Amino acid sequence: MSGVTGHPPRCEGLVGDLDARTFLDGDIAAWRAATASAELVAPPDVLWSPAAAAAVRALGKEARGVPRMALLAPIAALTSSPVWLARLADGAGTAEARQARALALPEQTFDARERVLPGMDLPSGALRIADAWVLPVGHWNQLLWANLLALGPFLWSRLVGASVAAPFRLGWAVLRAASVAPEDVAARLNVLGRGARVHRTATVEGCVLGPGARVGAGAVVRGAVLGADAVVEELALVEGTVLGAGARVQRLAMAKFSLIEEGAAFAGIMQLGVIGRGASVKHGVILMDMAFGQEVRVRAGGELRSAPHGLCGVCVGDGTVIASGIRVAPGRAIPPGIAILGDPAHVLTRLDLPEGCGRAIAREGRLEPT
Numbered sequence: 001m002s003g004v005t006g007h008p009p010r011c012e013g014l015v016g017d018l019d020a021r022t023f024l025d026g027d028i029a030a031w032r033a034a035t036a037s038a039e040l041v042a043p044p045d046v047l048w049s050p051a052a053a054a055a056v057r058a059l060g061k062e063a064r065g066v067p068r069m070a071l072l073a074p075i076a077a078l079t080s081s082p083v084w085l086a087r088l089a090d091g092a093g094t095a096e097a098r099q100a101r102a103l104a105l106p107e108q109t110f111d112a113r114e115r116v117l118p119g120m121d122l123p124s125g126a127l128r129i130a131d132a133w134v135l136p137v138g139h140w141n142q143l144l145w146a147n148l149l150a151l152g153p154f155l156w157s158r159l160v161g162a163s164v165a166a167p168f169r170l171g172w173a174v175l176r177a178a179s180v181a182p183e184d185v186a187a188r189l190n191v192l193g194r195g196a197r198v199h200r201t202a203t204v205e206g207c208v209l210g211p212g213a214r215v216g217a218g219a220v221v222r223g224a225v226l227g228a229d230a231v232v233e234e235l236a237l238v239e240g241t242v243l244g245a246g247a248r249v250q251r252l253a254m255a256k257f258s259l260i261e262e263g264a265a266f267a268g269i270m271q272l273g274v275i276g277r278g279a280s281v282k283h284g285v286i287l288m289d290m291a292f293g294q295e296v297r298v299r300a301g302g303e304l305r306s307a308p309h310g311l312c313g314v315c316v317g318d319g320t321v322i323a324s325g326i327r328v329a330p331g332r333a334i335p336p337g338i339a340i341l342g343d344p345a346h347v348l349t350r351l352d353l354p355e356g357c358g359r360a361i362a363r364e365g366r367l368e369p370t
Helices: 030-036 049-059 072-077 095-104 138-161 165-175 184-188
Strands: 046-048 063-068 086-089 105-111 114-122 125-130 135-136 202-207 221-224 238-239 254-256 269-271 296-299 303-306 360-363 366-369
Touching: 049 063, 049 086, 049 105, 063 135, 072 135, 072 138, 125 138, 135 138, 221 366
Parallel strands: 063 105, 202 221, 221 238, 238 254, 254 269
Antiparallel strands: 046 135, 063 086, 114 125, 296 303, 360 366
8 A cells, every 4th residue: 555666556445546536526646736745745645635734844844744633543543554744845856765755754743633523423432523634545444534534624615715705705605595504504605517507406505516517306415526427316315425527326315424436326325435436336225334232344454453433334346236225234345346136035026926815925036925
């Protein structure tokens, strides 16, 4: 995962280069380009927020900063990846040389600017959010958390902004909503790209819709990012979720706090999950995120490790298809490029019954009189 072998870093549980993975309204490569600076260096599988870059710059002329982070520490611990961001006075040299120089600097800690999110609790305690985050993304669960942590600041910047005009935007949204209720105001703060469409009966609050994105009748979409040509079909529920370009949440599906990558189609029920590029999850599939009475464990680096904050959904590999009626236990990563079918014994194929039979039981694919 660290990229020290000279190969591009990858994301465990998914295939292809890490830089091509979905991140907010683009991919990791685009995020790196937007936050890159000749003076900043970090491990190749680590991302950072603009607030973290500012915090490291404030440490001094040359510094290697490690955030103090109750929320972020368990996420980083999943793969034991080094989590730091360094500032070098001279940005010249090869990537390997700059890494070596950064590692020679003494570690300094900085405040991740965490704060408790009221009313939201995890098995590990109160949910915190962090502005100055530095996170490895070499594992599918870390990629998910990075998207979720970056989602709030990203939406705020796109919907409200940080300029002197921000209070006026908020005030105008309040006037248009004729209410100060957060959900009413958020409904007036959406950003729609060229050609994006929202059905008049849909509820869309605090979202960014890319060009050509579409939300169908009766759907509910809150705090989400829809990439170009992404679709949320009729009566679906999507909250706190990132959809890559061309991704689709199908009719009656539910996706909460999840990542659905480019070209994937999801029709089941999911929380804290990742659906890889081109994967297809059919109706009736449930991807679980909690194990009652026991901790959720995730495979990382060939070992089973505790899931960050006690919760973890399911990763569906690129191009994998899951047929109707399948339930997947939390913390699992389904390999890419396979088709998973249900047990034939649970599908009724023989429906012949004696005349006058008014009650039957389904057993091994057939109906039996009771």
